[in-house]
Amino acid sequence: MRPPIKLLFFAIVLPLGVLFSCQSEKKIAKGFIISADHPSLYITYSADWQMFFIKPQGALPSESYARRYFPYRSYFLKNEGTAVVDSIFNNSMNRKLSAKGFQLYTDSNVNDFLSDSREKYIVEFVQLYLEEKTMPVRDTLYFTNSSYTKFDTVISRLELCFWLRINPVDDTTLASPLLYASFPLIDYIDGYWEYDLTNNSYFYNYRFTEFGTEDIFSLFENSGKNMAGYIFDYFLNLYLYRHMERIPDAYYSWNGSLLRKAGQERFVFMK
Structure with a gap:
């Protein structure tokens, strides 16, 4: 049986509409990507790092053991301070932002920032959290509904959490959302x-690699690069919003060679 004409029309036109919409957004986005006139950014920090070492609360043997003996591997930052990792993060982020075409300013040249003829924004980091906690890892092998054996342990998870605002200097009517990112x-x-x-029994065969001090330093470096990418994507999507006659269909990300939907690799807009 032939499909009704109206249904056939929608079956063809709707996918074409989505395709042309996506292509138009990509075409407009290229205008920002190739532009040498990106906004000038004054980057400031209104808070120091806060550190949280969170103990597991469960009653399983692995959690009870971790509550007493788990070695928090980032604890050296509490004793030695964060000057080194601050520098690693800042240098990594600033290098990436500069490479992407942003002119950067700090306290030492704030007057130059204010007199810059380009569009200006203040990137203000309002909260910086370092959290290390345990994560449960469990696996159960069932022989029957009532017969089974379990594997139970905990591993470590370290997370850097950032809250920031990107405030326009020249347009005080533009609302500045609170942005969140974590790595x-x-x-x-x-x-x-x-x-x-030999023992007529099952055992859990696993490979385990714990992160160390050098991995923590690398986390700060990679977080700086990722943060620069998130900031670039923020302005890319702001550019799309300004140059389209409608709200974009998605939040986009540019990885240096490909424009794609950002997925979870982006700022979270806090209410």
Whole structure:
């Protein structure tokens, strides 16, 4: 049976509309990507790092053990201070922003920032959190509904959390949302159940690699690069919003060679 003409029309036109919409957004976005006239940014921090070392609250043996003995591997930052990792993060972020075409300013040249002829924004980091906590890792092998064996342990998760505002200097009527981003570092574990013929029993065979001090330094460096990418994407989407006659269909991200929907790799807009 032939489909009704109206249904056939919508079946063809709607996908074409989505395709042309996406293509038009990509075409407009290229105007920002290739532009050498990106906004000038004054980057400031209104808070120092706050550190949280969170103990597990569960009653399982692994959680009870971790509550007493778990070694928090980022605790050295509490003792030694954050000057080194601050520098790593800032330098990484600033290098990436400069490479993307932003003119950057700090306290030492704020007067130059105010006299800059380009569009100006203040990037204000209002909260910086470092959280390290345990994550449960469990696997159960069932023989019957009532017969099983369990594997139970905990691994470490370190997360850098940022809250910031990107405030326009020249347009005080533009609302500045609170933005959130976080970047994790997690121990590596991968395993499976295996049968031991000699003992006539199953055991959990796994590979485990814990993160160390150098990995923590790398987390700050990579977070700086990612933060610069998030800031670039923020202005990219602001550019799209201004140059389209409608709200864009998605929040887009540019990875240096490809424009795509950002997914979860983007700022979270806080209410």
